[in-house]
Amino acid sequence: MLVLSRRVGESIIIGDNIQVRVLKIENGVVKLGIVAPDDVRIYREEVYNAIAQHNKSVISQETALESVMKLKEVIKSDKDRR
Structure with a gap:
């Protein structure tokens, strides 16, 4: 520093x-x-950290949603095979 x-x-x-x-x-x-x-872009540190945390949570939610959608497709295709 x-x-x-x-x-x-x-x-x-x-x-x-x-x-x-x-x-x-x-x-x-x-x-x-x-x-x-x-x-x-110029941010106060606490604002920057809040934005970064929000972005991480959105990414986590999107990743979780993508996982659920993939699982749904796997279950659907498994049911279609029966």
């Missing part, structure tokens, strides 16, 4: 097109401004 110290008004540049600027420090809270291209 890279650790940098910045004062209010100072920035860091990530890659060629992302700028993170310290806007304000008050009561232990740092306010950041981020300038990035429109196609770069």
Whole structure:
């Protein structure tokens, strides 16, 4: 992990097109401004983690549904053979 110290008004540049600027420090809270291209998604970590967890649960549900549908086809074809 890279650790940098910045004062209010100072920035860091990530890659060629992302700028993170310290806007304000008050009561232990740092306010950041981020300038990035429109196609770069920027999330707070807790929001990103919630989205990732939701996506994992949807994938699990889809996988479970696919398994049930395959099992249904196996049972149907087994009944058709009788």
